[in-house]
Amino acid sequence: MNIELFDFxxxxxxxxxxxxxxxxxxxxxxxxxxxxxxxxxxxxxIVDYLQPGDTLVLNDTKVLPARLFGxxxxxGAKIEVLLLKQLENDRWETLVKPGKKLRVGHQIIFGDGLLTGIVEDMTEVGGRIIRFQYQGVFNEILDQLGQMPLPPYIKEQLEDKDRYQTVYAKNLGSAxxxxxxxxxxxELLEQIKEKGIEILYITLHVGLGTFRPVQAQNIEEHHMHxxxxxxxxxxxxxxxxxxxDGRRIIAVGTTSVRTLxxxxxxxxxxxxxxxGWTDIFIYPGYQFKAIDAMITNFHLPKSSLIxxxxxxxxxxxxxKAYREAIQHHYRFFSFGDAMFIY
Known part of the structure; x- marks a missing residue:
């Protein structure tokens, strides 16, 4: 299937x-x-579209303030580090910029020494494996020093960190x-419960690969992160x-869909x-087994999400729905408007 079929x-x-x-x-x-x-x-x-007995499945992952400046x-050169994946203990797979002069053994100082990173290895995609040293609790230091890793298409600075978190975010680990x-x-979740809809939580830690467009001309050749x-x-x-019972299972977001x-x-x-780890790639022709409907945002052209x-x-x-959304001036992508497919 040709990638151009998903362009707009x-x-x-x-x-x-x-x-x-x-x-x-x-x-x-x-x-x-x-x-x-x-x-x-x-x-x-959305309350009007949900029926008593429906099961609504939400992803309770919490975003790490994963962008660090040191x-x-x-x-003394300025370095930006983006945490991607915790490997073990205090070792992380990261993206760094500028990365050309950051070699194995080099150290990065964050927050006047509150946190130190030591480059231990290189990754296949040009990233770095960094081991962090600190006193205290890593997540507390990260909350103090880190910024939210907003997608590249958002140019504005986010004033309130919590607006890039769901109100039910619980398990820290997403980029x-x-x-x-x-x-x-x-309040809306309470209304949904009161109507007799079951709300369940699963976890999938979202990676930055979610923003990458599919590069392969034939989408079947694409490998998911x-x-x-x-x-x-x-x-x-x-x-x-x-x-x-034959009740509808409604996934909130592509992450919940992929997990289910x-x-x-x-x-x-x-x-x-x-x-565990999933690299499931769902594209037209896939036969859904878990879900009956989904709530989602409007996604990037040529992305695995669309x-x-x-x-x-x-x-x-x-x-057709995307064309109509554009005509009606819907807001797109992460902070944009929603779509309910049922």
């Missing part, structure tokens, strides 16, 4: 640079995947937010009960409690 023109002014004051006031486009019907709402209206001990969940408020997920025994049992489609057994169609959405709703219907 997006006016730059529709790329949301800041979050709305009220999360639930985002616009929401609904797409009925059976009829192709498109409607326009606000996100708070100086190279040997020369990017599961942005479909940013539209929920605590891997991300860590976790599904508890209790949640697996509740998901299996929902399946057994990873942990469902292909033959028995039962969810298995486990944790391919996943197209697999669920059909490429032509999705591209």
């Amino acid at each position: 023109y997006l006016p730059e002014e529709l790329i949301a640079q800041t979050p709305l004051k009220n999360r639930a006031e985002s616009k929401m486009l609904t797409l009925n995947r059976k009829t192709g019907e498109i409607r326009h709402h606000h996100f708070k209206d 100086i190279k001990k040997e020369t 990017a937010a599961p942005t479909a969940g940013l539209h929920f408020t605590k 891997s991300e860590f997920y976790s599904l508890s025994e209790e949640v697996a049992e509740k998901l299996n009960q929902a399946k057994s 489609e990873t942990v469902i057994d292909q033959e028995s169609r039962r969810f298995i409690a486990k944790q 391919m996943l959405v197209s697999a669920l709703a059909g490429r032509e219907q999705v591209m």
Whole structure:
């Protein structure tokens, strides 16, 4: 399947640079995947589209303030470090810039010595393996020194760190937010519960690879980045009960979709409690086994995310919905508006 099938023109002014004051006031486009019907709402209206008995699955990952600014001990040069993945203990896979002169053995000082990084190795993609030294609790130091790793298309500085977190963020480990969940408020979640909808939480730590466009001309040749997920025994049992009862399972975000489609057994169609790394790549032709509907944002052209959405709703219907969203001046990408596909 050719990559160009997933391209579209997006006016730059529709790329949301800041979050709305009220999360639930985002616009929401609904797409009925059976009829192709498109409607326009606000996100708070999602309650009207959810039915008693539905199971809503959210990703409770929490974003690390993973962008650090320090100086190279040997020369005093300014260095930016982006934490990608914790390997073991205090060793991390990172991206650094400028990276050309940062070699094995070099040290980076952060926060006047509050944190020190020692380059231990190079990665295949030009990154660095860095071991950190500090006194105290690493996450507390990171919270003090780090900045949110906003996507490259957001040029504005984020005033409030919490606006790049969901209101239910719990398990620290993501390099990017599961942005479909940013539209929920605590009040809205309460309304959803009161209507008789079951809310369950899974974890997938989002990697920066989520922003990378697919490079292969033939998308079947694309290799997905891997991300860590976790599904508890209790949640697996509740998901299996929902399946057994014939109730809808609605995933919030592509991260929840990828996790659920990873942990469902292909033959028995039962969810298995486990944790590990997934590199599942979902594109048109994929047969969904875990979910019935999803809430998502509007994604980048030629990205694996728009391919996943197209697999669920059909490429032509999705591209039509995107064209209509552009005509109605929807806000796109991480801080943008929402889409409900059912």
